[in-house]
């Protein structure tokens with residue numbers, strides 16, 4: 372069953388029940404039209420692919436234990452939609468060791484990346500439905516494709532390379548220099564518009580993501596956002612954040 376819905380400003384007052392019901396009612400209407408843009412920014416985890424291995428998770432756990440002396444667990448922390456630095460910060464704060472966070476952060480980021488690199492061969496991404504086709508379609512149409520991810524740069528590119536998608540992306544913005552996702556998206560937008568500058572006026576940029584944090588980051592930067600329920604958040608949970616287009620997966624798109 373396909374569930375597709377375009378949210379609109381006028382729905383805002385009663386979205387909690389009404390929009391979800393309309394979305395379900397719209398389930399049988401067919402394929403959704405892609406939001407037109409000159410450039411598309413893709414989140415990584417849960418948007419391009421998911422992985423069943425624990426390579427990234429274990430890298431976090433070893434970093435927390437070795438650098439901060441914190442229990443090696445992310446259980447119960449706000450991981451999905453968060454950035455790598457934000458996840459570390461939350462884990463250290465939970466352990467009551469925030470005073471040491473900034474001082475030890477450079478070492479933590481170094482170890483997080485080296486631990487991921489050490490296990491990278493075990494990283495097994497599974498592409499989300501229709502992502503390969505969508506990326507190829509956008510590439511064939513000359514669209515600018517970039518990454519806007521909460522991963523560290525090295526980790527993000529290693530994941531995308533493992534997924535066989537590296538050649539499609541001409542730039543990426545990650546969390547190394549900006550912990551907040553809205554800032555990451557802002558940097559990515561600037562990169563996209565710089566690349567597109569020769570094509571004329573300010574390029575239209577669209578974000579594709581799988582979490583409410585992606586929707587909020589797009590809103591903070593005044594660009595449209597396509598939410599895909601291929602990560603941990605449900606279609607209804609994403610719809611509540613009022614994305615411009617909400618999809619079960621990119622397989623709902625009509626190209």
Ligand SMILES: [Mg+2]
Pocket residue numbers: 414415416417418452580581582602
């Ligand atoms: Mg994600």
